[in-house]
Amino acid sequence: MMDNTHKQSISIERIPLEEASRGIRLFKEGLIKYLLVFCSLVSIFTTVGIILVLAFETIEFFKVVPLREFLLDTEWTPLFYEKHFGIWPLLLGTVLTSAIAIVVALPFGIFAAIYLSEFASERVRKIVKPALELLAGVPTVIYGYFALLIVTPFLQNVIPNLSGFNSISPGIVMGIMIIPLISSLSEDAIYAVPQGLREGAYALGGRKLPTIFRVVIPTASSGIVAAVTLAISRALGETMIVTIAAGQQPRFTLDPRVPIETMTAFIVQVGLGDAPTGTLEYKTLFVVGSMLFLMTFVMNMWSQRLKGRFQQEI
Amino acid sequence: MESRFILETKCKRGYKYIEIASEGISGNFNLFKAGKVEEQRLSSRKTKFRTEGLSAWFGSHQALNNISMKILKNEVNAIIGPSGCGKSTFIRCLNRMHEVVPGARVYGHVYLDEKDLYEDGIDPVLLRRRVGMVFQKPNPFPSMNIRENVLSGLKLTHRLKKDEADEIVESALQQAALWDEVKERLNKPGTSLSGGQQQRLCIARSLAVNPEVLLMDEPCSALDPVATVRIEDLLHKLKEQYTIVIVTHSMSQAARVSDQTAFLLMGELIEVEQTNNLFTHPRDKRTEDYITGKFG
Numbered sequence: 001m002m003d004n005t006h007k008q009s010i011s012i013e014r015i016p017l018e019e020a021s022r023g024i025r026l027f028k029e030g031l032i033k034y035l036l037v038f039c040s041l042v043s044i045f046t047t048v049g050i051i052l053v054l055a056f057e058t059i060e061f062f063k064v065v066p067l068r069e070f071l072l073d074t075e076w077t078p079l080f081y082e083k084h085f086g087i088w089p090l091l092l093g094t095v096l097t098s099a100i101a102i103v104v105a106l107p108f109g110i111f112a113a114i115y116l117s118e119f120a121s122e123r124v125r126k127i128v129k130p131a132l133e134l135l136a137g138v139p140t141v142i143y144g145y146f147a148l149l150i151v152t153p154f155l156q157n158v159i160p161n162l163s164g165f166n167s168i169s170p171g172i173v174m175g176i177m178i179i180p181l182i183s184s185l186s187e188d189a190i191y192a193v194p195q196g197l198r199e200g201a202y203a204l205g206g207r208k209l210p211t212i213f214r215v216v217i218p219t220a221s222s223g224i225v226a227a228v229t230l231a232i233s234r235a236l237g238e239t240m241i242v243t244i245a246a247g248q249q250p251r252f253t254l255d256p257r258v259p260i261e262t263m264t265a266f267i268v269q270v271g272l273g274d275a276p277t278g279t280l281e282y283k284t285l286f287v288v289g290s291m292l293f294l295m296t297f298v299m300n301m302w303s304q305r306l307k308g309r310f311q312q313e314i
Numbered sequence: 315m316e317s318r319f320i321l322e323t324k325c326k327r328g329y330k331y332i333e334i335a336s337e338g339i340s341g342n343f344n345l346f347k348a349g350k351v352e353e354q355r356l357s358s359r360k361t362k363f364r365t366e367g368l369s370a371w372f373g374s375h376q377a378l379n380n381i382s383m384k385i386l387k388n389e390v391n392a393i394i395g396p397s398g399c400g401k402s403t404f405i406r407c408l409n410r411m412h413e414v415v416p417g418a419r420v421y422g423h424v425y426l427d428e429k430d431l432y433e434d435g436i437d438p439v440l441l442r443r444r445v446g447m448v449f450q451k452p453n454p455f456p457s458m459n460i461r462e463n464v465l466s467g468l469k470l471t472h473r474l475k476k477d478e479a480d481e482i483v484e485s486a487l488q489q490a491a492l493w494d495e496v497k498e499r500l501n502k503p504g505t506s507l508s509g510g511q512q513q514r515l516c517i518a519r520s521l522a523v524n525p526e527v528l529l530m531d532e533p534c535s536a537l538d539p540v541a542t543v544r545i546e547d548l549l550h551k552l553k554e555q556y557t558i559v560i561v562t563h564s565m566s567q568a569a570r571v572s573d574q575t576a577f578l579l580m581g582e583l584i585e586v587e588q589t590n591n592l593f594t595h596p597r598d599k600r601t602e603d604y605i606t607g608k609f610g
């Protein structure tokens with residue numbers, strides 16, 4: 001051990017116990033505090049404002065259209081002469097495209113995450129991970145036309161009777177778009193599993209794959225599920241790709257080959273048209289918006305909770 | 315008892331005294347008889363591990379330098395030395411865990427029952443099924459409950475027979491002196507236990523795969539004195555069935571629990587001796603300085 005008996009050679013000024021410029025410090029601290037509070041309030045008020053507007057117009061809508069029709073009718077034709085207000089066609093359209101997206105993104109995302117965290121060298125990981133994340137940065141309008149002009153014609157060679165607008169092509173492309181979301185967040189979760197747990201499994205004579213699938217992944221599972229939930233929420237709310245490539249025909253179907261309309265696409269459609277303020281058409285916009293908000297909100301909350309649990313476990 | 319007696323007599327003959335056992339010597343038993351028993355035990359000693367010119371590196375940093383020593387069968391073998399001297403590295407070479415670290419290398423030989431572990435064709439994974447390891451920080455698997463933790467080794471290696479599971483869980487937890495504390499809550503997460511219980515769970519987990527050797531890297535460093543005593547008691551029992559290698563930074567622990575002690579310093583083996591000999595008349599000046607607290 002070092003002996004620390006030798007005298008300190010540099011002379012350091014003794015610190016006085018009374019603070020010299022207390023007022024200025026308090027002022028600065030206060031200013032910064034209020035600035036921060038203001039900034040967070042802005043975002044909170046915006047959110048609350050949005051929720052209030054959505055809620056208000058939704059209530060207005062249900063004064064005219066009974067909830068029963070909204071939930072039980074299988075047609076959605078608010079812009080036609082003979083109006084129907086069944087939410088199911090839009091809901092199915094949204095769920096179908098999102099489901100296809102998740103089916104595509106889940107295996108790729110998770111395996112990419114496992115590869116990056118457990119097999120790739122540090123160098124490969126440092127290159128591939130940001131490259132994957134770039135995928136998420138491609139403007140969705142480009143994905144949309146990619147689906148419409150490249151993926152759909154290609155799929156038409158494979159799938160008979162595939163119409164030019166359909167849900168499978170935008171679903172697949174949306175899946176590609178959310179792969180990085182799943183892989184990146186899952187990779188974070190897997191990477192955060194302490195090395196000591198892996199060594200614990202190796203010390204018991206475990207090989208690499210059983211260790212990954214029985215110890216590492218289960219430990220990271222809540223983090224992975226949080227990532228997937230977030231990805232689902234992203235898919236539900238995705239607008240551009242489905243508006244461009246899925247068609248704009250609300251249809252009560254789960255057939256991926258025919259044109260459909262998602263909730264987001266409907267909002268775009270009405271928003272672009274000229275539905276006068278205060279009309280029923282105008283209000284449908286907010287009803288569908290509320291539904292969408294509710295769905296993604298629940299997903300995000302759930303994802304947050306899982307993430308919290310994951311951090312606790314680790 | 316015998317060894318304590320010898321120690322005490324040596325102390326009276328003027329050797330340096332390191333406190334070996336908390337309780338003093340009890341009874342006035344026969345020096346001759348005690349010596350005889352000890353002698354017999356010494357002559358029946360068998361070697362479990364033998365290292366020959368063992369060196370280990372982390373990248374370009376040499377952590378072990380040319381270590382040749384024996385680990386004795388069915389005894390508690392302690393490794394002591396100041397922080398960073400290579401104790402962990404040494405025992406991690408015995409089950410080939412050292413090479414799990416990227417950039418780590420080993421040179422030299424380690425023989426387990428006279429079989430060279432670093433020979434071509436030796437599968438480190440299979441080796442680790444015979445040489446268990448308990449880590450400094452208790453590391454029960456968070457995704458598993460207590461029962462699953464005990465069975466985890468067998469599940470990881472696909473050797474679990476369903477109908478034997480209950481029996482294995484109970485006997486492993488009994489051996490680790492944890493059964494009575496957890497038998498009512500085997501379905502609770504392993505991480506819900508206290509630190510000392512978690513460490514005993516990790517010991518149970520290692521015992522469940524039925525190893526021959528138990529390597530323990532400072533198993534008590536995260537534990538309070540009571541939990542420490544429980545684990546030390548455990549070692550006395552376990553050595554009848556297993557060979558135990560324990561790294562410890564506590565010299566009194568080494569003295570209390572071990573039969574043989576090795577002193578490492580800066581990656582080199584300074585001295586390996588019968589525990590009471592090492593503490594009473596160390597042959598090397600550096601050992602003497604270390605055990606008398608002059609450095610470290």
Ligand SMILES: Nc1ncnc2c1ncn2[C@@H]1O[C@H](COP(=O)(O)OP(=O)(O)OP(=O)(O)O)[C@@H](O)[C@H]1O
Nearest residue numbers: 372375377396397398399400401402403404415563
């Ligand atoms: N992963 C690693 N990468 C690089 N160097 C390492 C690594 N682990 C240990 N070392 C170095 O190897 C040497 C021996 O380390 P080791 O962990 O075996 O020491 P130790 O005796 O177990 O110490 P402690 O009592 O603190 O646990 C030290 O100098 C340490 O800095």
Ligand SMILES: [Mg+2]
Nearest residue numbers: 401402403531
């Ligand atoms: Mg160590």
